[in-house]
Amino acid sequence: MKQTILGAGGAIGIELAKALTEYTSDIRLVSRNPKKVNLTDSLFPADLTKREDVFKAVADSHITYVAIGFPYKTSTWKETWVPFIQNVVDACLEHNSKLVFFDNVYAIGGNNVNRITENSPISPTSKKGEIRAEVDRIILKNMEKNNLQAIIARSPDFFGGTARQSSVLMNLVYDNLVKNKKAQWFCNSKVVHSMGYVPELAKGTAMLGNTTEAYNQIWNLPTDPQRITGQEWITLFASELGKENKFTVLPNWIVKGFGLIVPVMKELAEMNYQYDRDYYFDSTKFNSYFNFTPISHAVAVKQAIEQLKDNTEITTR
Structure with missing residues:
Protein backbone atom coordinates (compact mmCIF):
# COMPACT_ATOMS: atom_id res chain seq x y z
CA MET A 1 0.00 0.00 0.00
CA PHE A 158 5.42 23.47 16.62
CA PHE A 159 8.94 22.58 17.69
CA GLY A 160 11.13 19.48 17.93
CA GLY A 161 12.45 17.04 15.37
CA THR A 162 14.31 19.01 12.72
CA ALA A 163 11.98 22.03 13.11
CA ARG A 164 14.41 24.75 14.06
CA GLN A 165 14.43 27.44 11.42
CA SER A 166 10.65 27.18 11.08
CA SER A 167 9.95 27.33 14.81
CA VAL A 168 9.36 30.63 16.58
CA LEU A 169 9.90 28.89 19.92
CA MET A 170 13.33 27.62 18.90
CA ASN A 171 14.36 30.90 17.26
CA LEU A 172 13.27 33.24 20.04
CA VAL A 173 13.83 31.08 23.11
CA TYR A 174 16.27 28.21 22.53
CA ASP A 175 18.69 30.01 20.19
CA ASN A 176 18.99 33.01 22.50
CA LEU A 177 19.35 31.02 25.71
CA VAL A 178 22.14 28.78 24.37
CA LYS A 179 24.04 31.98 23.48
CA ASN A 180 23.55 33.25 27.05
CA LYS A 181 21.24 35.96 25.78
CA LYS A 182 17.79 36.85 27.01
CA ALA A 183 15.00 34.81 25.48
CA GLN A 184 12.37 36.73 23.52
CA TRP A 185 8.60 36.48 23.16
CA PHE A 186 6.00 38.27 21.09
CA CYS A 187 3.42 40.72 22.48
CA ASN A 188 2.43 39.18 25.82
CA SER A 189 4.27 36.46 27.72
CA LYS A 190 1.50 36.03 30.28
CA VAL A 191 -1.16 34.59 27.94
CA VAL A 192 -1.57 30.94 26.98
CA HIS A 193 0.20 29.77 23.83
CA SER A 194 -0.11 26.14 22.71
CA LEU A 221 -3.47 16.72 16.13
CA PRO A 222 -2.39 15.51 19.59
CA THR A 223 -1.07 18.24 21.86
CA ASP A 224 -0.55 18.34 25.63
CA PRO A 225 -3.77 19.82 27.09
CA GLN A 226 -1.87 21.74 29.78
CA ARG A 227 -2.46 25.47 29.36
CA ILE A 228 0.98 27.05 29.32
CA THR A 229 2.06 30.67 28.82
CA GLY A 230 4.98 32.11 26.90
CA GLN A 231 6.76 32.82 30.17
CA GLU A 232 6.30 29.21 31.23
CA TRP A 233 7.71 27.95 27.93
CA ILE A 234 10.80 30.06 28.54
CA THR A 235 11.08 28.67 32.08
CA LEU A 236 10.98 25.09 30.76
CA PHE A 237 13.79 25.77 28.29
CA ALA A 238 15.90 27.77 30.73
CA SER A 239 15.60 25.05 33.37
CA GLU A 240 16.49 22.25 30.95
CA LEU A 241 19.45 24.19 29.54
CA GLY A 242 20.65 25.35 32.96
CA LYS A 243 20.46 28.97 31.82
CA GLU A 244 19.35 32.14 33.56
CA ASN A 245 15.61 32.60 33.17
CA LYS A 246 15.52 36.08 31.68
CA PHE A 247 13.56 37.32 28.70
CA THR A 248 12.25 40.37 26.90
CA VAL A 249 8.86 40.87 25.28
CA LEU A 250 8.70 42.32 21.76
CA PRO A 251 5.58 44.48 21.35
CA ASN A 252 3.83 44.44 18.02
CA TRP A 253 5.09 47.88 17.00
CA ILE A 254 8.68 46.65 17.35
CA VAL A 255 7.96 43.56 15.27
CA LYS A 256 6.45 45.77 12.56
CA GLY A 257 9.43 48.11 12.77
CA PHE A 258 11.92 45.26 12.45
CA GLY A 259 10.00 44.23 9.35
CA LEU A 260 11.52 47.18 7.51
CA ILE A 261 14.97 45.56 7.77
CA VAL A 262 14.23 41.91 8.60
CA PRO A 263 11.76 40.45 6.06
CA VAL A 264 10.55 37.56 8.23
CA MET A 265 9.50 40.02 10.94
CA LYS A 266 7.30 41.79 8.42
CA GLU A 267 5.66 38.44 7.66
CA LEU A 268 5.17 37.61 11.35
CA ALA A 269 3.65 40.96 12.34
CA GLU A 270 0.17 40.15 11.00
CA MET A 271 0.12 36.92 13.03
CA ASN A 272 0.50 38.64 16.39
CA TYR A 273 -3.17 38.05 17.21
CA GLN A 274 -1.90 34.58 18.14
CA TYR A 275 0.38 36.09 20.78
CA ASP A 276 -1.53 39.02 22.29
CA ARG A 277 -4.34 36.82 23.69
CA ASP A 278 -4.84 33.22 24.80
CA TYR A 279 -4.09 30.83 21.93
CA TYR A 280 -5.16 27.38 23.07
CA PHE A 281 -5.21 24.33 20.81
CA ASP A 282 -7.64 21.65 21.98
CA SER A 283 -7.01 18.09 20.73
CA THR A 284 -9.62 16.41 22.94
CA LYS A 285 -11.33 14.82 19.92
CA PHE A 286 -8.16 13.01 18.83
CA ASN A 287 -7.05 12.10 22.34
CA SER A 288 -10.44 10.65 23.20
CA TYR A 289 -11.00 8.76 19.94
CA PHE A 290 -7.58 7.09 19.95
CA ASN A 291 -7.29 6.90 23.75
CA PHE A 292 -4.07 8.85 23.26
CA THR A 293 -2.08 10.67 25.94
CA PRO A 294 0.14 13.35 24.37
CA ILE A 295 3.67 13.80 25.59
CA SER A 296 3.94 16.50 28.25
CA HIS A 297 5.38 19.91 27.41
CA ALA A 298 8.27 19.36 29.84
CA VAL A 299 9.26 16.01 28.31
CA ALA A 300 8.89 17.41 24.78
CA VAL A 301 11.26 20.29 25.61
CA LYS A 302 13.77 17.84 27.13
CA GLN A 303 13.66 15.58 24.07
CA ALA A 304 13.91 18.49 21.62
CA ILE A 305 17.03 19.81 23.35
CA GLU A 306 18.59 16.34 23.56
CA GLN A 307 18.02 15.79 19.84
CA LEU A 308 19.70 19.08 18.97
CA LYS A 309 22.67 18.13 21.14
CA ASP A 310 22.89 14.72 19.43
CA ASN A 311 22.78 16.31 15.97
CA THR A 312 25.48 18.80 16.95
CA GLU A 313 27.73 16.00 18.18
CA ILE A 314 27.22 14.04 14.95
CA THR A 315 28.01 16.99 12.68
CA THR A 316 31.14 17.95 14.63
CA ARG A 317 32.73 14.49 14.79
Missing part, protein backbone atom coordinates in the same frame (compact mmCIF):
# COMPACT_ATOMS: atom_id res chain seq x y z
CA LYS A 2 1.89 3.01 -1.30
CA GLN A 3 1.75 6.11 0.90
CA THR A 4 3.19 9.29 -0.58
CA ILE A 5 4.46 12.42 1.19
CA LEU A 6 4.42 15.64 -0.82
CA GLY A 7 6.98 17.95 0.73
CA ALA A 8 8.98 15.15 2.31
CA GLY A 9 12.09 17.15 3.13
CA GLY A 10 10.66 19.37 5.87
CA ALA A 11 10.40 18.78 9.59
CA ILE A 12 6.94 17.23 9.41
CA GLY A 13 7.70 15.18 6.31
CA ILE A 14 10.79 13.62 7.85
CA GLU A 15 9.05 12.60 11.07
CA LEU A 16 5.97 11.46 9.15
CA ALA A 17 8.12 9.13 7.05
CA LYS A 18 9.40 7.56 10.26
CA ALA A 19 5.90 7.21 11.70
CA LEU A 20 4.44 5.59 8.56
CA THR A 21 6.74 2.56 8.85
CA GLU A 22 4.27 1.21 11.41
CA TYR A 23 1.73 0.86 8.59
CA THR A 24 3.65 0.29 5.35
CA SER A 25 7.12 -0.23 3.87
CA ASP A 26 6.03 1.33 0.57
CA ILE A 27 6.67 5.03 1.19
CA ARG A 28 7.28 7.54 -1.59
CA LEU A 29 9.10 10.75 -0.68
CA VAL A 30 8.45 13.68 -3.00
CA SER A 31 10.34 16.97 -3.06
CA ARG A 32 12.81 18.78 -5.28
CA ASN A 33 15.71 16.78 -3.83
CA PRO A 34 14.28 13.96 -1.71
CA LYS A 35 16.49 11.96 0.63
CA LYS A 36 15.73 8.63 2.22
CA VAL A 37 14.50 8.59 5.80
CA ASN A 38 13.94 4.82 5.88
CA LEU A 39 15.94 2.24 3.92
CA THR A 40 12.90 1.14 1.90
CA ASP A 41 11.75 4.64 0.89
CA SER A 42 11.38 5.38 -2.82
CA LEU A 43 12.47 8.84 -3.97
CA PHE A 44 10.55 10.96 -6.46
CA PRO A 45 12.16 14.30 -7.40
CA ALA A 46 9.50 16.81 -8.47
CA ASP A 47 8.63 20.46 -8.73
CA LEU A 48 5.31 20.50 -6.90
CA THR A 49 4.39 23.91 -8.28
CA LYS A 50 3.89 22.13 -11.63
CA ARG A 51 0.56 20.39 -12.21
CA GLU A 52 2.07 17.54 -14.22
CA ASP A 53 4.59 16.77 -11.49
CA VAL A 54 1.85 16.64 -8.87
CA PHE A 55 -0.15 14.15 -10.95
CA LYS A 56 2.90 11.94 -11.49
CA ALA A 57 3.76 12.05 -7.79
CA VAL A 58 0.25 11.06 -6.68
CA ALA A 59 -0.16 8.24 -9.26
CA ASP A 60 -0.53 4.77 -7.67
CA SER A 61 -0.72 6.25 -4.16
CA HIS A 62 -3.24 4.76 -1.76
CA ILE A 63 -2.79 7.76 0.56
CA THR A 64 -1.23 11.14 -0.28
CA TYR A 65 0.00 13.33 2.57
CA VAL A 66 0.59 17.05 2.06
CA ALA A 67 3.38 18.21 4.35
CA ILE A 68 4.86 20.90 2.14
CA GLY A 69 5.85 24.29 3.47
CA PHE A 70 6.21 27.04 0.88
CA PRO A 71 8.52 29.99 1.73
CA TYR A 72 7.00 32.09 4.52
CA LYS A 73 6.07 35.07 2.38
CA THR A 74 2.54 36.29 1.64
CA SER A 75 3.26 37.03 -2.01
CA THR A 76 4.64 33.51 -2.50
CA TRP A 77 1.66 31.96 -0.72
CA LYS A 78 -0.73 33.88 -3.00
CA GLU A 79 0.99 32.48 -6.07
CA THR A 80 1.42 28.90 -4.92
CA TRP A 81 -0.99 27.56 -2.30
CA VAL A 82 -4.36 27.63 -4.04
CA PRO A 83 -3.15 26.30 -7.42
CA PHE A 84 -1.08 23.66 -5.64
CA ILE A 85 -3.89 22.31 -3.48
CA GLN A 86 -6.30 22.33 -6.43
CA ASN A 87 -3.79 20.25 -8.39
CA VAL A 88 -3.40 17.85 -5.46
CA VAL A 89 -7.17 17.44 -5.08
CA ASP A 90 -7.58 16.87 -8.83
CA ALA A 91 -4.76 14.31 -8.83
CA CYS A 92 -6.17 12.46 -5.83
CA LEU A 93 -9.59 12.28 -7.49
CA GLU A 94 -8.14 11.06 -10.78
CA HIS A 95 -5.89 8.45 -9.17
CA ASN A 96 -8.36 7.46 -6.44
CA SER A 97 -5.96 8.41 -3.67
CA LYS A 98 -6.99 9.46 -0.19
CA LEU A 99 -5.70 12.87 0.92
CA VAL A 100 -4.33 13.88 4.32
CA PHE A 101 -3.56 17.60 4.57
CA PHE A 102 -1.24 18.68 7.37
CA ASP A 103 -2.67 22.12 8.12
CA ASN A 104 -1.98 25.00 10.48
CA VAL A 105 -4.65 27.12 12.19
CA TYR A 106 -4.13 30.37 10.27
CA ALA A 107 -7.68 30.13 8.90
CA ILE A 108 -8.95 30.70 12.44
CA GLY A 109 -8.55 34.29 13.62
CA GLY A 110 -9.42 36.83 16.29
CA ASN A 111 -10.73 35.58 19.61
CA ASN A 112 -11.59 32.24 18.02
CA VAL A 113 -8.00 31.26 18.85
CA ASN A 114 -8.84 31.40 22.57
CA ARG A 115 -9.89 27.75 22.23
CA ILE A 116 -9.32 26.11 18.88
CA THR A 117 -11.41 23.00 18.22
CA GLU A 118 -12.49 21.21 15.06
CA ASN A 119 -15.69 23.26 15.20
CA SER A 120 -13.96 26.64 15.36
CA PRO A 121 -15.22 28.77 12.46
CA ILE A 122 -13.07 29.63 9.49
CA SER A 123 -12.48 33.27 10.36
CA PRO A 124 -9.17 34.58 8.99
CA THR A 125 -7.87 37.93 10.21
CA SER A 126 -4.59 37.93 8.26
CA LYS A 127 -3.59 37.75 4.60
CA LYS A 128 -1.94 34.38 5.11
CA GLY A 129 -5.02 33.23 6.99
CA GLU A 130 -7.23 34.16 4.05
CA ILE A 131 -5.07 32.03 1.76
CA ARG A 132 -5.19 29.04 4.10
CA ALA A 133 -8.94 29.46 4.50
CA GLU A 134 -9.33 29.18 0.73
CA VAL A 135 -7.18 26.05 0.74
CA ASP A 136 -9.39 24.48 3.43
CA ARG A 137 -12.55 25.41 1.52
CA ILE A 138 -11.27 23.70 -1.64
CA ILE A 139 -10.71 20.47 0.27
CA LEU A 140 -14.01 20.65 2.14
CA LYS A 141 -15.93 21.43 -1.05
CA ASN A 142 -14.45 18.42 -2.82
CA MET A 143 -15.20 16.18 0.14
CA GLU A 144 -18.83 17.20 -0.11
CA LYS A 145 -19.40 17.40 -3.86
CA ASN A 146 -16.83 15.12 -5.50
CA ASN A 147 -16.47 12.31 -2.96
CA LEU A 148 -12.87 13.19 -2.16
CA GLN A 149 -11.71 11.04 0.74
CA ALA A 150 -9.74 13.55 2.81
CA ILE A 151 -8.65 14.63 6.26
CA ILE A 152 -7.64 18.12 7.38
CA ALA A 153 -5.19 17.50 10.23
CA ARG A 154 -4.52 20.76 12.04
CA SER A 155 -1.50 21.71 14.11
CA PRO A 156 -0.58 24.69 16.28
CA ASP A 157 2.89 26.26 16.20
CA MET A 195 2.76 24.42 20.94
CA GLY A 196 2.84 21.02 19.25
CA TYR A 197 5.75 18.58 19.37
CA VAL A 198 6.72 17.53 15.83
CA PRO A 199 7.24 13.78 16.40
CA GLU A 200 3.81 13.56 18.08
CA LEU A 201 2.13 15.62 15.37
CA ALA A 202 3.63 13.35 12.71
CA LYS A 203 2.59 10.23 14.61
CA GLY A 204 -0.95 11.58 14.88
CA THR A 205 -1.01 12.35 11.15
CA ALA A 206 0.03 8.78 10.34
CA MET A 207 -2.59 7.38 12.70
CA LEU A 208 -5.33 9.44 11.07
CA GLY A 209 -4.26 8.55 7.55
CA ASN A 210 -4.43 4.85 8.36
CA THR A 211 -7.81 4.99 10.10
CA THR A 212 -10.67 4.60 7.63
CA GLU A 213 -13.25 6.12 9.98
CA ALA A 214 -11.18 9.31 10.36
CA TYR A 215 -11.80 10.50 6.81
CA ASN A 216 -14.03 13.39 5.73
CA GLN A 217 -13.38 15.18 9.00
CA ILE A 218 -11.21 17.90 10.51
CA TRP A 219 -8.92 16.74 13.33
CA ASN A 220 -6.73 18.66 15.74
Whole structure:
Protein backbone atom coordinates (compact mmCIF):
# COMPACT_ATOMS: atom_id res chain seq x y z
CA MET A 1 0.00 0.00 0.00
CA LYS A 2 1.89 3.01 -1.30
CA GLN A 3 1.75 6.11 0.90
CA THR A 4 3.19 9.29 -0.58
CA ILE A 5 4.46 12.42 1.19
CA LEU A 6 4.42 15.64 -0.82
CA GLY A 7 6.98 17.95 0.73
CA ALA A 8 8.98 15.15 2.31
CA GLY A 9 12.09 17.15 3.13
CA GLY A 10 10.66 19.37 5.87
CA ALA A 11 10.40 18.78 9.59
CA ILE A 12 6.94 17.23 9.41
CA GLY A 13 7.70 15.18 6.31
CA ILE A 14 10.79 13.62 7.85
CA GLU A 15 9.05 12.60 11.07
CA LEU A 16 5.97 11.46 9.15
CA ALA A 17 8.12 9.13 7.05
CA LYS A 18 9.40 7.56 10.26
CA ALA A 19 5.90 7.21 11.70
CA LEU A 20 4.44 5.59 8.56
CA THR A 21 6.74 2.56 8.85
CA GLU A 22 4.27 1.21 11.41
CA TYR A 23 1.73 0.86 8.59
CA THR A 24 3.65 0.29 5.35
CA SER A 25 7.12 -0.23 3.87
CA ASP A 26 6.03 1.33 0.57
CA ILE A 27 6.67 5.03 1.19
CA ARG A 28 7.28 7.54 -1.59
CA LEU A 29 9.10 10.75 -0.68
CA VAL A 30 8.45 13.68 -3.00
CA SER A 31 10.34 16.97 -3.06
CA ARG A 32 12.81 18.78 -5.28
CA ASN A 33 15.71 16.78 -3.83
CA PRO A 34 14.28 13.96 -1.71
CA LYS A 35 16.49 11.96 0.63
CA LYS A 36 15.73 8.63 2.22
CA VAL A 37 14.50 8.59 5.80
CA ASN A 38 13.94 4.82 5.88
CA LEU A 39 15.94 2.24 3.92
CA THR A 40 12.90 1.14 1.90
CA ASP A 41 11.75 4.64 0.89
CA SER A 42 11.38 5.38 -2.82
CA LEU A 43 12.47 8.84 -3.97
CA PHE A 44 10.55 10.96 -6.46
CA PRO A 45 12.16 14.30 -7.40
CA ALA A 46 9.50 16.81 -8.47
CA ASP A 47 8.63 20.46 -8.73
CA LEU A 48 5.31 20.50 -6.90
CA THR A 49 4.39 23.91 -8.28
CA LYS A 50 3.89 22.13 -11.63
CA ARG A 51 0.56 20.39 -12.21
CA GLU A 52 2.07 17.54 -14.22
CA ASP A 53 4.59 16.77 -11.49
CA VAL A 54 1.85 16.64 -8.87
CA PHE A 55 -0.15 14.15 -10.95
CA LYS A 56 2.90 11.94 -11.49
CA ALA A 57 3.76 12.05 -7.79
CA VAL A 58 0.25 11.06 -6.68
CA ALA A 59 -0.16 8.24 -9.26
CA ASP A 60 -0.53 4.77 -7.67
CA SER A 61 -0.72 6.25 -4.16
CA HIS A 62 -3.24 4.76 -1.76
CA ILE A 63 -2.79 7.76 0.56
CA THR A 64 -1.23 11.14 -0.28
CA TYR A 65 0.00 13.33 2.57
CA VAL A 66 0.59 17.05 2.06
CA ALA A 67 3.38 18.21 4.35
CA ILE A 68 4.86 20.90 2.14
CA GLY A 69 5.85 24.29 3.47
CA PHE A 70 6.21 27.04 0.88
CA PRO A 71 8.52 29.99 1.73
CA TYR A 72 7.00 32.09 4.52
CA LYS A 73 6.07 35.07 2.38
CA THR A 74 2.54 36.29 1.64
CA SER A 75 3.26 37.03 -2.01
CA THR A 76 4.64 33.51 -2.50
CA TRP A 77 1.66 31.96 -0.72
CA LYS A 78 -0.73 33.88 -3.00
CA GLU A 79 0.99 32.48 -6.07
CA THR A 80 1.42 28.90 -4.92
CA TRP A 81 -0.99 27.56 -2.30
CA VAL A 82 -4.36 27.63 -4.04
CA PRO A 83 -3.15 26.30 -7.42
CA PHE A 84 -1.08 23.66 -5.64
CA ILE A 85 -3.89 22.31 -3.48
CA GLN A 86 -6.30 22.33 -6.43
CA ASN A 87 -3.79 20.25 -8.39
CA VAL A 88 -3.40 17.85 -5.46
CA VAL A 89 -7.17 17.44 -5.08
CA ASP A 90 -7.58 16.87 -8.83
CA ALA A 91 -4.76 14.31 -8.83
CA CYS A 92 -6.17 12.46 -5.83
CA LEU A 93 -9.59 12.28 -7.49
CA GLU A 94 -8.14 11.06 -10.78
CA HIS A 95 -5.89 8.45 -9.17
CA ASN A 96 -8.36 7.46 -6.44
CA SER A 97 -5.96 8.41 -3.67
CA LYS A 98 -6.99 9.46 -0.19
CA LEU A 99 -5.70 12.87 0.92
CA VAL A 100 -4.33 13.88 4.32
CA PHE A 101 -3.56 17.60 4.57
CA PHE A 102 -1.24 18.68 7.37
CA ASP A 103 -2.67 22.12 8.12
CA ASN A 104 -1.98 25.00 10.48
CA VAL A 105 -4.65 27.12 12.19
CA TYR A 106 -4.13 30.37 10.27
CA ALA A 107 -7.68 30.13 8.90
CA ILE A 108 -8.95 30.70 12.44
CA GLY A 109 -8.55 34.29 13.62
CA GLY A 110 -9.42 36.83 16.29
CA ASN A 111 -10.73 35.58 19.61
CA ASN A 112 -11.59 32.24 18.02
CA VAL A 113 -8.00 31.26 18.85
CA ASN A 114 -8.84 31.40 22.57
CA ARG A 115 -9.89 27.75 22.23
CA ILE A 116 -9.32 26.11 18.88
CA THR A 117 -11.41 23.00 18.22
CA GLU A 118 -12.49 21.21 15.06
CA ASN A 119 -15.69 23.26 15.20
CA SER A 120 -13.96 26.64 15.36
CA PRO A 121 -15.22 28.77 12.46
CA ILE A 122 -13.07 29.63 9.49
CA SER A 123 -12.48 33.27 10.36
CA PRO A 124 -9.17 34.58 8.99
CA THR A 125 -7.87 37.93 10.21
CA SER A 126 -4.59 37.93 8.26
CA LYS A 127 -3.59 37.75 4.60
CA LYS A 128 -1.94 34.38 5.11
CA GLY A 129 -5.02 33.23 6.99
CA GLU A 130 -7.23 34.16 4.05
CA ILE A 131 -5.07 32.03 1.76
CA ARG A 132 -5.19 29.04 4.10
CA ALA A 133 -8.94 29.46 4.50
CA GLU A 134 -9.33 29.18 0.73
CA VAL A 135 -7.18 26.05 0.74
CA ASP A 136 -9.39 24.48 3.43
CA ARG A 137 -12.55 25.41 1.52
CA ILE A 138 -11.27 23.70 -1.64
CA ILE A 139 -10.71 20.47 0.27
CA LEU A 140 -14.01 20.65 2.14
CA LYS A 141 -15.93 21.43 -1.05
CA ASN A 142 -14.45 18.42 -2.82
CA MET A 143 -15.20 16.18 0.14
CA GLU A 144 -18.83 17.20 -0.11
CA LYS A 145 -19.40 17.40 -3.86
CA ASN A 146 -16.83 15.12 -5.50
CA ASN A 147 -16.47 12.31 -2.96
CA LEU A 148 -12.87 13.19 -2.16
CA GLN A 149 -11.71 11.04 0.74
CA ALA A 150 -9.74 13.55 2.81
CA ILE A 151 -8.65 14.63 6.26
CA ILE A 152 -7.64 18.12 7.38
CA ALA A 153 -5.19 17.50 10.23
CA ARG A 154 -4.52 20.76 12.04
CA SER A 155 -1.50 21.71 14.11
CA PRO A 156 -0.58 24.69 16.28
CA ASP A 157 2.89 26.26 16.20
CA PHE A 158 5.42 23.47 16.62
CA PHE A 159 8.94 22.58 17.69
CA GLY A 160 11.13 19.48 17.93
CA GLY A 161 12.45 17.04 15.37
CA THR A 162 14.31 19.01 12.72
CA ALA A 163 11.98 22.03 13.11
CA ARG A 164 14.41 24.75 14.06
CA GLN A 165 14.43 27.44 11.42
CA SER A 166 10.65 27.18 11.08
CA SER A 167 9.95 27.33 14.81
CA VAL A 168 9.36 30.63 16.58
CA LEU A 169 9.90 28.89 19.92
CA MET A 170 13.33 27.62 18.90
CA ASN A 171 14.36 30.90 17.26
CA LEU A 172 13.27 33.24 20.04
CA VAL A 173 13.83 31.08 23.11
CA TYR A 174 16.27 28.21 22.53
CA ASP A 175 18.69 30.01 20.19
CA ASN A 176 18.99 33.01 22.50
CA LEU A 177 19.35 31.02 25.71
CA VAL A 178 22.14 28.78 24.37
CA LYS A 179 24.04 31.98 23.48
CA ASN A 180 23.55 33.25 27.05
CA LYS A 181 21.24 35.96 25.78
CA LYS A 182 17.79 36.85 27.01
CA ALA A 183 15.00 34.81 25.48
CA GLN A 184 12.37 36.73 23.52
CA TRP A 185 8.60 36.48 23.16
CA PHE A 186 6.00 38.27 21.09
CA CYS A 187 3.42 40.72 22.48
CA ASN A 188 2.43 39.18 25.82
CA SER A 189 4.27 36.46 27.72
CA LYS A 190 1.50 36.03 30.28
CA VAL A 191 -1.16 34.59 27.94
CA VAL A 192 -1.57 30.94 26.98
CA HIS A 193 0.20 29.77 23.83
CA SER A 194 -0.11 26.14 22.71
CA MET A 195 2.76 24.42 20.94
CA GLY A 196 2.84 21.02 19.25
CA TYR A 197 5.75 18.58 19.37
CA VAL A 198 6.72 17.53 15.83
CA PRO A 199 7.24 13.78 16.40
CA GLU A 200 3.81 13.56 18.08
CA LEU A 201 2.13 15.62 15.37
CA ALA A 202 3.63 13.35 12.71
CA LYS A 203 2.59 10.23 14.61
CA GLY A 204 -0.95 11.58 14.88
CA THR A 205 -1.01 12.35 11.15
CA ALA A 206 0.03 8.78 10.34
CA MET A 207 -2.59 7.38 12.70
CA LEU A 208 -5.33 9.44 11.07
CA GLY A 209 -4.26 8.55 7.55
CA ASN A 210 -4.43 4.85 8.36
CA THR A 211 -7.81 4.99 10.10
CA THR A 212 -10.67 4.60 7.63
CA GLU A 213 -13.25 6.12 9.98
CA ALA A 214 -11.18 9.31 10.36
CA TYR A 215 -11.80 10.50 6.81
CA ASN A 216 -14.03 13.39 5.73
CA GLN A 217 -13.38 15.18 9.00
CA ILE A 218 -11.21 17.90 10.51
CA TRP A 219 -8.92 16.74 13.33
CA ASN A 220 -6.73 18.66 15.74
CA LEU A 221 -3.47 16.72 16.13
CA PRO A 222 -2.39 15.51 19.59
CA THR A 223 -1.07 18.24 21.86
CA ASP A 224 -0.55 18.34 25.63
CA PRO A 225 -3.77 19.82 27.09
CA GLN A 226 -1.87 21.74 29.78
CA ARG A 227 -2.46 25.47 29.36
CA ILE A 228 0.98 27.05 29.32
CA THR A 229 2.06 30.67 28.82
CA GLY A 230 4.98 32.11 26.90
CA GLN A 231 6.76 32.82 30.17
CA GLU A 232 6.30 29.21 31.23
CA TRP A 233 7.71 27.95 27.93
CA ILE A 234 10.80 30.06 28.54
CA THR A 235 11.08 28.67 32.08
CA LEU A 236 10.98 25.09 30.76
CA PHE A 237 13.79 25.77 28.29
CA ALA A 238 15.90 27.77 30.73
CA SER A 239 15.60 25.05 33.37
CA GLU A 240 16.49 22.25 30.95
CA LEU A 241 19.45 24.19 29.54
CA GLY A 242 20.65 25.35 32.96
CA LYS A 243 20.46 28.97 31.82
CA GLU A 244 19.35 32.14 33.56
CA ASN A 245 15.61 32.60 33.17
CA LYS A 246 15.52 36.08 31.68
CA PHE A 247 13.56 37.32 28.70
CA THR A 248 12.25 40.37 26.90
CA VAL A 249 8.86 40.87 25.28
CA LEU A 250 8.70 42.32 21.76
CA PRO A 251 5.58 44.48 21.35
CA ASN A 252 3.83 44.44 18.02
CA TRP A 253 5.09 47.88 17.00
CA ILE A 254 8.68 46.65 17.35
CA VAL A 255 7.96 43.56 15.27
CA LYS A 256 6.45 45.77 12.56
CA GLY A 257 9.43 48.11 12.77
CA PHE A 258 11.92 45.26 12.45
CA GLY A 259 10.00 44.23 9.35
CA LEU A 260 11.52 47.18 7.51
CA ILE A 261 14.97 45.56 7.77
CA VAL A 262 14.23 41.91 8.60
CA PRO A 263 11.76 40.45 6.06
CA VAL A 264 10.55 37.56 8.23
CA MET A 265 9.50 40.02 10.94
CA LYS A 266 7.30 41.79 8.42
CA GLU A 267 5.66 38.44 7.66
CA LEU A 268 5.17 37.61 11.35
CA ALA A 269 3.65 40.96 12.34
CA GLU A 270 0.17 40.15 11.00
CA MET A 271 0.12 36.92 13.03
CA ASN A 272 0.50 38.64 16.39
CA TYR A 273 -3.17 38.05 17.21
CA GLN A 274 -1.90 34.58 18.14
CA TYR A 275 0.38 36.09 20.78
CA ASP A 276 -1.53 39.02 22.29
CA ARG A 277 -4.34 36.82 23.69
CA ASP A 278 -4.84 33.22 24.80
CA TYR A 279 -4.09 30.83 21.93
CA TYR A 280 -5.16 27.38 23.07
CA PHE A 281 -5.21 24.33 20.81
CA ASP A 282 -7.64 21.65 21.98
CA SER A 283 -7.01 18.09 20.73
CA THR A 284 -9.62 16.41 22.94
CA LYS A 285 -11.33 14.82 19.92
CA PHE A 286 -8.16 13.01 18.83
CA ASN A 287 -7.05 12.10 22.34
CA SER A 288 -10.44 10.65 23.20
CA TYR A 289 -11.00 8.76 19.94
CA PHE A 290 -7.58 7.09 19.95
CA ASN A 291 -7.29 6.90 23.75
CA PHE A 292 -4.07 8.85 23.26
CA THR A 293 -2.08 10.67 25.94
CA PRO A 294 0.14 13.35 24.37
CA ILE A 295 3.67 13.80 25.59
CA SER A 296 3.94 16.50 28.25
CA HIS A 297 5.38 19.91 27.41
CA ALA A 298 8.27 19.36 29.84
CA VAL A 299 9.26 16.01 28.31
CA ALA A 300 8.89 17.41 24.78
CA VAL A 301 11.26 20.29 25.61
CA LYS A 302 13.77 17.84 27.13
CA GLN A 303 13.66 15.58 24.07
CA ALA A 304 13.91 18.49 21.62
CA ILE A 305 17.03 19.81 23.35
CA GLU A 306 18.59 16.34 23.56
CA GLN A 307 18.02 15.79 19.84
CA LEU A 308 19.70 19.08 18.97
CA LYS A 309 22.67 18.13 21.14
CA ASP A 310 22.89 14.72 19.43
CA ASN A 311 22.78 16.31 15.97
CA THR A 312 25.48 18.80 16.95
CA GLU A 313 27.73 16.00 18.18
CA ILE A 314 27.22 14.04 14.95
CA THR A 315 28.01 16.99 12.68
CA THR A 316 31.14 17.95 14.63
CA ARG A 317 32.73 14.49 14.79
